[in-house]
Amino acid sequence: MYINNPNIKLPNDPNTIVWKYLDLSKFLDLLLSQQLFMSRSDKFEDQYEGTFSEPTYEEIKKLSEHNPEFLKYYKSQREKVVVSSWHINEYESFAMWQIFTQNSEGLAIQSTIGRLQKALEVEQNYKQYIGEVNYIDYKKEYIPFDDLFFPFLFKRKSFQYEREIRIVSDVSELGLQIDNGLKVHVNINHLIEKIYIHPKSENWYKKLVIELVSKLGYDFVIEKSDLESDILI
Template structure:
């Protein structure tokens, strides 16, 4: 279920429009599993995912000078400086794009062979689609910071996953996050009775159960896609019992 968390800043309104751009094969997986895939952040293109900023590192180096080199605090600081990242394999992320309109940049990134898909939703739908999920899902906006001058809060392990360099501002990203734990070699979540339950985990992440009918408002196909692709998406959606409006984007149709 969706759960608020002080690290996560939600959009101001539930009606804030969000988009999920994805390649066709991932759309099929979404329908087939009735789940959103949450990926391990280390698989993302940005090598700074989950890292503290250079401003944090500068502060940590200053702190290191104040402690005895053999103290536990000094050892922890040195370990963090060495890796630059929070060491946890339990954070899994699912990313969305906030925008009132479609994004040409996002289409270019995700329209593989002009066969991309975009799911139009809003923050309220995104929250509510996890109503049957048995473990917490946290959702918040990504903050884009000056990596050399701005520090990331260090009070919680989630904070580094909610800050990125300003070079990525075009993503205008909102993130859903789930946190799992490893137990007896298996990735698990802790249910409401404090019992460990196994997740549907792959080497790349986990599948989080959702309600597709709640999540999806409309489905768009790539503005450069062919008519046959639009019909294919309609046919497959119908086979999976998804009754949503499916539209070919007119982003590049030109003036009439």
């Protein structure tokens, strides 16, 4: 279920467009299971995920001098927080196609922040929060630690191109042992507004995606990437 947290930064307009770039197998898994995969926060490629900036870490160390469990708690928390990453952009991103799809058989889901919030209402086991990632200098800038989710909503400035929105969930209260991540139930029709096919894909691939989506009982708008539109001159 989606929970609003007033401490977490989010664009005011629920119609803000967000994207998820993924391959066909992950897309089909989403449709078949009607569940969205959320990765364990410490399994991302960026080793700084869920950690603190240097100024914040120094403050936490001082607080931990007489309470070592305080620091231990924050370190272990990374194993109990799961994340689904989305990209804010009014338009498609050539860079996102390059980074998040391995070949010409990738897809992009177009949604909005409001749709994400609505889609998560069907999940009853886990609480989800949605927040915009802040990009800072980890050597100089401070990450607040008065909210559990703040370490997972800050990244280094070198990742600023991602313009990331995150669905975040903390499962520590449930006592679960998470390997790589977990799946949460979503309403697919709320989640997905449009599907875009990889700009370098062949026509047969677009037809295949349309046929598969139709056979699974969905009627999303499916379009070829705008990056592959006809040249006018």
